[in-house]
Amino acid sequence: MGLRLYNTLARKKEEFVPLEDKNVRIYTCGPTVYGFAHIGNFRAYVFSDVLRRTLIYLDYNVTQIMNVTDVGHLTSDEDVGEDKMELTARKEGRSVWNIARFYEDFFFTDAQKLNLQRPDIICRATEHVDAMIELVKKLVEKGFTYETAQAIYFHVPLFPNYTKLSRQSLDEKIVAVREEVQEDPEKKHPADFALWFKAIRRFENHAMQWDSPWGMGFPGWHIECSAMSMKYLGETLDIHTGGIDHVPVHHTNEIAQSEAATGKRFVRYWLHNNFLRVEGGKMSKSLGNLYTLGDLEARGIKPLSYRYFFFTAAYRTTLNFTWEAVGAAQSSLNSLYKFVRQAKREGALGPEPDWAREYRDQFNKALEDDLNTPRALAAVWDLIREANRRQDYNVLSVLYDFDKILGFDLEQTPLEEELPEEYAALVAERQKAREAKDWARADELRKELEDAGILLEDRPEGTIWRRE
Ligand SMILES: [Zn+2]
Numbered sequence: 001m002g003l004r005l006y007n008t009l010a011r012k013k014e015e016f017v018p019l020e021d022k023n024v025r026i027y028t029c030g031p032t033v034y035g036f037a038h039i040g041n042f043r044a045y046v047f048s049d050v051l052r053r054t055l056i057y058l059d060y061n062v063t064q065i066m067n068v069t070d071v072g073h074l075t076s077d078e079d080v081g082e083d084k085m086e087l088t089a090r091k092e093g094r095s096v097w098n099i100a101r102f103y104e105d106f107f108f109t110d111a112q113k114l115n116l117q118r119p120d121i122i123c124r125a126t127e128h129v130d131a132m133i134e135l136v137k138k139l140v141e142k143g144f145t146y147e148t149a150q151a152i153y154f155h156v157p158l159f160p161n162y163t164k165l166s167r168q169s170l171d172e173k174i175v176a177v178r179e180e181v182q183e184d185p186e187k188k189h190p191a192d193f194a195l196w197f198k199a200i201r202r203f204e205n206h207a208m209q210w211d212s213p214w215g216m217g218f219p220g221w222h223i224e225c226s227a228m229s230m231k232y233l234g235e236t237l238d239i240h241t242g243g244i245d246h247v248p249v250h251h252t253n254e255i256a257q258s259e260a261a262t263g264k265r266f267v268r269y270w271l272h273n274n275f276l277r278v279e280g281g282k283m284s285k286s287l288g289n290l291y292t293l294g295d296l297e298a299r300g301i302k303p304l305s306y307r308y309f310f311f312t313a314a315y316r317t318t319l320n321f322t323w324e325a326v327g328a329a330q331s332s333l334n335s336l337y338k339f340v341r342q343a344k345r346e347g348a349l350g351p352e353p354d355w356a357r358e359y360r361d362q363f364n365k366a367l368e369d370d371l372n373t374p375r376a377l378a379a380v381w382d383l384i385r386e387a388n389r390r391q392d393y394n395v396l397s398v399l400y401d402f403d404k405i406l407g408f409d410l411e412q413t414p415l416e417e418e419l420p421e422e423y424a425a426l427v428a429e430r431q432k433a434r435e436a437k438d439w440a441r442a443d444e445l446r447k448e449l450e451d452a453g454i455l456l457e458d459r460p461e462g463t464i465w466r467r468e
Contacts (some may be wrong), residue, residue, distance in 0.1 A: 003058060005239075006316060008247060008270040009165055013370050018238045019268065027229040027267075028119060029242035029250070032069040032221075033103040034084040036172065036221040037110060039306065039321065040276040040283045046307060047273040047315040047371075049116045053405045054367045059307060065232045066119040068107075070100035071208045072197070073221040077249045079151070079183065079194045083218075086207060093148040096207045100126070110293045113303035115407035121232055125224040129210045132219040132227040135261055136195045136212075144260045145195065148186035150203075152196040152214055156189055159256045165270060166248040180297050185237045193253050194220040222253040226266075230258060231331045244274050259396065273315040279322055296326065304408055305330035311373035311406070339384050341414040348393035355390070356398050358385035363402055371447045376405070419465060423454050427463060430456075 003016040018024045031037055042321045048064075055062050075081030089096040105126075111118075125132075136152060139145050144158050156162050156170070163170055170191060185200065198217040199209045209216045219227075229237055235258075242251060251270065258266035278289045293303055309329035313319040359379050366375035378403055387395050403410040419427065430445035446456055451468040 001365065001368055003054070003273060004370055005267075005269055006370045007125060008272050009267075011167075014269070015340045016269065018060065019236060022060050024055050024062050024238045025233040026055075026064040026239045026241065027225070027233060027237050028066040029225060029240075029246060030062060030066040030068050030122070030413055031104075031107050032073040032084055033100050033107060034073075034088040035103060036290075036292050037107045038283065038292055039296065040278070040290075042114060042293070042306075043276045043315075043319065044241070044243045044273050044349060045111060045116055046114060046310045047271075049114075049407070050311075050315070050371050050373060051239070051241065051271065052119075052365075053407065054118055054371060057367075061118075063233065064119040065121045065123060065229060067225060068081070068100075068122060068124045069221060069224060069226050070104070070124050071096075072125060072219050072224060076247075079187075079220070083203075083206065083208075089207065100124075110303070113293060114307050115166050115304065115409065117407075121190075123228045123232070125219070125228070126208060128224070128228050128231065131231045131267055132223050133196075133210075133212050135223060135227045135230075135257070136219075139195065139257060142260060144190065144257075148184055150184050150186070150198055150201060151194040151217075151220075153187060153192040154195055154253070154260070156191040156193070156256065159260050160257065162191070162256055163252060165252050165255055165338060168248060193222060193249075195223045195257065196220065206315060208304070222250055223257060225250070226254050226258040226261075230262070235264045235266070237267045239271060241271045241273070245273040247272060249387040250264045274318045277318055277320045280320055291321075299323070301326050301330055302333075305333050307407060308333045308377075311377055314370070314372050314374060316320060316370070336380070336408065336410070337383075338417070339387075340396065340410050341417065342415065343387075343393035343396050345395045346368045348396055350394040352397050353390075353392055353394055355386065355392075356383065356395050359386070360398060360401070367405065373399055375403070380406075417467075419454070423449060423452065423465075427456070427465065431463065434458075 004013045004018045008015045027050070029044070031041065049176050052062055052064055071083065071085060073084050074096070075084055075087065085096045085099060089099045092099065139154065141150065144154055145152050146155055151462070196212060196214055196217050196219055197203050197206075198215050199206050203217070206218060209218055229240070240251070255266050278291070281287065292304065296306055297303065306326060306329070309321075309326045310319065312325070312329060359382055362382065363376050363379035366372045366379055369375070380399070383395060383398060385392055400411050426445050426449055430442050433441040433445065450454060454465050455468055457464050457466075
């Protein structure tokens with residue numbers, strides 16, 4: 001069987017065949033860097049990381065591009081509201097450039113903690129405005145646009161089958177758009193979207209602006225992704241990923257403007273991840289549940305445990321965040337580390353047993369079936385159960401291979417379990433007491449640790465511990 005992926009465009013799983021041999025060109029819609037990325041944002045990036053790792057695991061040559069949106073994303077995905085970057089800059093009393101770099105760094109620091117492989121090219125919108133202007137010029141030449149006092153628009157009725165990705169009727173879409181405030185009275189069709197905003201009226205003081213054939217201004221959000229993806233990957237991409245919320249507007253507009261410009265199919269496989277819910281509801285600032293990875297860490301949840309939590313649901317289903325569920329994910333991951341530690345201690349370096357083959361197949365099949373991570377995790381646990389039953393621990397090579405996708409750093413599992421922080425502090429305090437020859441205090445602390453099930457042994461090279 002080969003790899004099968006659910007293509008939103010076809011509304012079904014399709015066999016994955018790249019345009020060119022084993023080369024896969026992926027574009028991933030990246031973050032808009034105007035605030036701290038919250039745990040819901042990362043679902044899209046853990047998903048695209050699994051996709052990337054799976055393709056590499058299956059011997060494809062992957063080129064993955066991810067953008068960083070640092071200009072042009074308005075507070076609504078449609079053409080209303082303010083630029084998110086400018087709004088934050090004003091609120092925080094900093095420059096937009098400062099805001100952009102600060103939140104971008106924050107995003108990549110968290111991405112690294114989650115063991116997300118860095119895409120091959122990360123491109124900032126503000127560094128590719130020339131490519132965007134070129135693409136808009138092409139659309140102007142081909143007659144798909146019109147100009148108003150405020151902007152250059154893509155005229156949607158000129159592009160046949162505009163809603164092929166969302167499968168909404170254009171009428172439905174028009175109603176949805178009308179519900180938002182119309183900010184440009186010269187706009188001809190409610191679904192028309194801006195390719196270029198001029199730095200006049202509501203955007204007169206926009207801090208980021210560039211010269212263009214239509215005067216000073218800045219690019220629309222949608223044109224960013226079309227221009228940058230085609231610049232690096234060519235006119236037809238193999239895979240484009242993003243959140244399911246991008247289907248009706250952002251990705252629909254990307255298709256229209258890209259295909260209008262080139263006359264070619266823009267993307268062969270559109271992959272969309274579903275949302276993360278929190279305690280069964282939406283995430284929002286007003287509910288105070290926009291947790292960051294740092295909030296999880298403050299409550300003792302390690303980033304890789306959170307990564308494990310994502311794998312408990314397939315990317316196309318909604319996933320519900322609860323503290324209990326991430327806690328359970330952390331326990332599972334700790335059990336996995338415990339098994340690896342045990343196998344390492346057993347010195348399990350013998351050849352991989354034949355019986356393990358079945359679990360390799362099970363794992364591969366799960367991923368080849370539209371990246372089914374819960375089933376892949378099940379294969380991991382089935383393998384471990386069988387290893388324990390047979391008392392045959394020569395399966396580390398299998399687990400390390402699985403870890404090429406899971407990304408839990410299994411190979412680096414230390415032979416000794418890490419002592420939880422609160423106990424480590426007591427051990428350190430006892431060491432100080434011993435150095436000060438305060439034997440009474442040292443014994444007291446030893447007793448306290450013993451009560452918690454931690455036994456100490458003083459050796460010439462230092463104090464070691466084990467669980468009771
Ligand atoms: Zn995008």
